[in-house]
Amino acid sequence: MNTATVLPMLDPRLVGEHWENYEGTSSFGVFWRATRLNHLHRRDLRSFLHLSLRAGDDAFARLTRGIPQQAALRFSFPKSEFIEKSYWRPEEWWPFGGPMPFEQMSWRLRVCPVCARSCYHSLLFQMPGVVCCPWHGVALIDACPKCESPLAVDVQRDLPVGRCRCGHDLVDYVASVVGEATVRGHKHTAIEDHLQRAASSRGRTWLIAPEEFDDRAWTALHWFGNSSQKTGTLLSERVELDHSVRFTSSRVGPKSGLESAQPSLVALPLEWFVAFQRIGAQLLAMVPREHLPTLVGPASDMRRAFGQLPAFPGSREMYLSTEVLDRSVLRCAGLLAAIVANSTGRRTLVQPGLRQRIWDNTHGLRLVDALVRRILTRGYADGLRVALGRHVPALYDAQHHRPVRRLPWVLLDLPEGELPSARIGWTRQRGTF
Ligand SMILES: [Zn+2]
Ligand SMILES: [Zn+2]
Known part of the structure; x- marks a missing residue:
């Protein structure tokens, strides 16, 4: 018997119930922080997050658009205010009118290397025209800074999110426990500002x-x-x-x-x-x-x-x-x-x-x-x-x-x-x- 089956019987609480410093986080961000803080592997996802991901699944795409996957996360973290504001819906962040062209564009994970230390990811980073983190001012990345292979969520190889095959790790465990408090105000302003501008732009534009x-x-x-x-x-x-x-x-x-x-x-x-x-x-x-x-x-x-x-x-x-x-x-x-x-x-x-x-x-x-x-x-x-x-x-x-x-x-x-x-x-x- 391995640890993956024993742990649920002990009924441990998940680490990381406080999300105050995670305003605007995506469903993927919640998944990211939860799996890293609790050292969850693929086989643990079902027992701890009520989430099932198959080997070969693109976890980022699944968590962005998968209704059952998002419902599972909501169930695991029921009292978090960040859920109420529909930060998990890409359509809320999208700045153009008309249907979002999911079938016509790639949906590659983009992160801010500084935010990544505390496992923070927002759908804001995935939006057209957003190439820098608004509160850190650093360029967003979609590849490992060390070996340049694409940032991937390798469910198959059971690689923790944020750690590359080359060994480089974007995540800092301690920083992920509380999140980044110093940028809280700046983050709040930038997010509100983006959401407002996106909504007004959706009302007057149309993307074909x-x-x-x-x-x-x-x-x-x-x-x-x-x-x-x-x-x-x-x-x-x-x-x-x-x-x-x-x-x-x-x-x-x-x-x-x-x-x-x-x-x-x-x-x-x-x-x-x-x-x-x-x-x-x-x-x-x-x-x-x-x-x-x-x-x-x-x-x-x-x-x-x-x-x-x-x-x-x-x-x-x-x-x-x-x-x-x-x-x-x-x-x-x-x-x-x-x-x-x-x-x-x-x-x-x-x-x-x-x-x-x-x-x-x-x-x-x-x-x-x-x-x-x-x-x-x-x-x-x-x-x-x-x-x-x-x-x-x-x-x-x-x-x-x-x-x-x-x-x-x-x-x-x-x-x-x-x-x-x-x-x-x-x-x-x-x-x-
Ligand atoms: Zn950042
Ligand atoms: Zn690498």
Whole structure:
């Protein structure tokens, strides 16, 4: 018989019932401190915390979103005031309107190395734009400071949370007994401040995530959360409306066909054609000269370059073959077009909350038009390059002209009584297409 089965019979009390210095702690933080203070191993979790984690489980993800796991922790620490304030719900901390994109972004544990000494973790550290601990001012980490392997909760190997395989331990037992009292006031202010700002931002913004998982999601999310955070793998665009132009004729029609988000031929405002034409001409100009005679006659002969004409003008509208667009780009534009469409398009695309906010804002529909145009033109430029790269592999040799695949993350800002705006973060994807 081993200790894991004997201990419950002795009915010992768990160490660490006082949480005064742990305001804002996450469910994971509670788990962390409880397991470290009480030296709990995986087999003890059920008896002591009424919690079961399977080998191979991502404990951080489970504790963030798992209802039974959180209920178990509440049961183990019933009288703690920190539970009442729903600090365990990521949605309370999340600063953007719309559903949280759990399926599209990674959810990697981030800690403050100073807070980690006392096993303190808050969902605040997981939020877009938060890259430093607000009360210690030190950069948050998601890897071991000594060997740089990712911070992991290794249930399988029964490694205590905060201790790395290399032996480095972020946790100090004594510091975890009482927590850090000196930063209590500062912590309280920073948490209240963040929660308030996040709630007000959720009321006026809306985040549209790409449909697929994006391992570079955080480059866009951090930029949305804090404009000074930008990396070379992100292409950032701002879409702003002009005060002077109150009405625009270049509107996406209610029957554009774009709202289906299926590869097809869609009808767009004729005024947009010039932009698409310029993109095509620029692209053909990029093709190394020696490839030009065999591929195309005049530089504008898009039809021969692509075997079809991806964009062409009609008498009242222009037409765009959306086959050339990346799936995620088409879906993003389709979701926006569904807001103005007669029929609401594919059921899965409709986000009723977003639709409501757009229609409630005086200039909401104008913003949608400007956004659709920006997304389609950028998506067209990227998509054409990928398509052409298949015929002209030499495009890959030139660093500057390399075909790339980018996923659009869109944050709309619809403040009441002010002009709406949006930001698009295009995350550059790895690989050759
Ligand atoms: Zn800290
Ligand atoms: Zn390490």
